[in-house]
Amino acid sequence: MSCNRYTLIQEKNRVIHSDARLLYLSTAKYGGDWHSLPHTHDFTELFFVIGGSGQFSIENELYPVHVGDLFVINPNVEHTETSLNAQPLEYIVLGVENLQLFLQNEQDDRFCVVHFQNHMEDLLFYLRTMQREIETKPAGYEMVCQDFLDILVIQLMRQTKFSAALIPLNRRSSHICALVRRYIDNHYKEEITLEHLAQITHVSKYHVVHIFSKEYGISPISYLAMRRIEESRQLLTTTDFSLSYIAHTLGFSSSSYFSQAFRKLEGVSPTEYRRTHKQQKAEQSSASKA
Secondary structure, eight states: OOOOOOOOOOOTTOOOGGGSEEEEEEEEEOOTTOOOOOBOOSSEEEEEEEEOEEEEEETTEEEEEETTEEEEEOTTOOEEEEEBTTBOOEEEEEEEESEEEEETTOSOOSEEEEEOGGGHHHHHHHHHHHHHHHHHOOTTHHHHHHHHHHHHHHHHHHHSOEEEEEOOHHHHHHHHHHHHHHHHHHHTTSOOOHHHHHHHHTSOHHHHHHHHHHHHSSOHHHHHHHHHHHHHHHHHHHOOOOHHHHHHHTTOSOHHHHHHHHHHHHSSOHHHHHHHHHHHHHHHHHHHHO
16 A cells, blocks of 8 residues: 655745735726726736737836736836737736735836746636636635635746735725725715725725724715815805805705704704804904904
């Protein structure tokens, strides 16, 4: 009888790749009607070029890309891609949170590019399998895709000088909260829903509410209302705009809802607040003349 036993040796400081979570997989082929604009994400994107050629613009610098190239764009790095019209760029991209990839001994950890022309079949096998799972959604497809992501990252590290680093969850949560808050501050006059906030942060709306409330002690929708009320106080005291105009301008669905939200935060109605302010201003003016 012959028997062989192989014991797994757990390496110290081993990166646990399952902490990195696949957010999405998408395929794209450049066309004349596609105009990509510079943008950033708070997660890592892996672009694997499967057709055509073009350029990646990364923080205003251009880098050529060809079939078999893998571009890794780490979080918060401004980027976009362009295509050569004669050879439309085609790629598969993965969005992955909680993970950064960078090349060893490279000082620039914002992004990296690796040429995988000799290993295209291997990488395409993993990517196409993940794509098929996501498209057909059989039972357990999320787990299968996550497992294939872990295998893909390990294969990348084996075949190159890639190193991986996990992004602490608390740092990612703080970044998401700051992104939501900044978005509300810049767009509070527009219609904003939890679904929209979830879309721009790539997490569920329930997770957005949970981490935002934990970070700031207030829900995103309550913060939105507070931000609108802050602006309404300025309009009430410096203009003669009607309540309906102010409500509409600041994104409230109606003047009655505006009044309700204002009273909840300020303890008085908008009309009472305006009248009180005018009385105080008139009294101060009389006092100064006396």
